[in-house]
Amino acid sequence: DAGITQSPRHKVTETGTPVTLRCHQTENHRYMYWYRQDPGHGLRLIHYSYGVKDTDKGEVSDGYSVSRSKTEDFLLTLESATSSQTSVYFCAISERQGDTGELFFGEGSRLTVL
């Protein structure tokens, strides 16, 4: 299994509070991604990173920010959580991009916003 650790694995929070999810990798892969998984929507890309301090938006980036200060860590922040952000969040990594780079996923972080 790829060395990807997500924390926390489960979190319950209240609307309006800030939340930070952490993804830590031990593979030294260049690319890191945050996806959310929701019934009826599959996996949707929130943000991704192609290097330290290099990030870009995905298709559902509103309400989320990310930071990558070290190769191994990619943080996803919800500045003010809303109930619509209740979801399972997956971090993924890849050594290369696209069709030459397999995505390796973490085990997910389940976030509930009350």
Place this chain on the structure above:
Amino acid sequence: QQQVKQSPQSLIVQKGGISIINCAYENTAFDYFPWYQQFPGKGPALLIAIRPDVSEKKEGRFTISFNKSAKQFSLHIMDSQPGDSATYFCAAYNTGNQFYFGTGTSLTVIP
């Protein structure tokens, strides 16, 4: 708008049967089509993938059939086993862009 449409949402198959999951896309710029398998409580994992220059790819009991003109591709699981029970996601990638995933198919193989 869903870039990749996947069906069925759920599928129940007897052990030894064939499981078939279908996906369709519109963007002809997509040039890589992987399938991911996800077990409960785990993250998705790459199962098999195909590029549009071939019409079929087989790995063990898993086969991808690709129809470029129809913009459709499907996953066939031969001799389905209870251990194949999982959620399957198709995806499409546009070089230099990002992966777009289907909505997933929950497969249950009955012993």
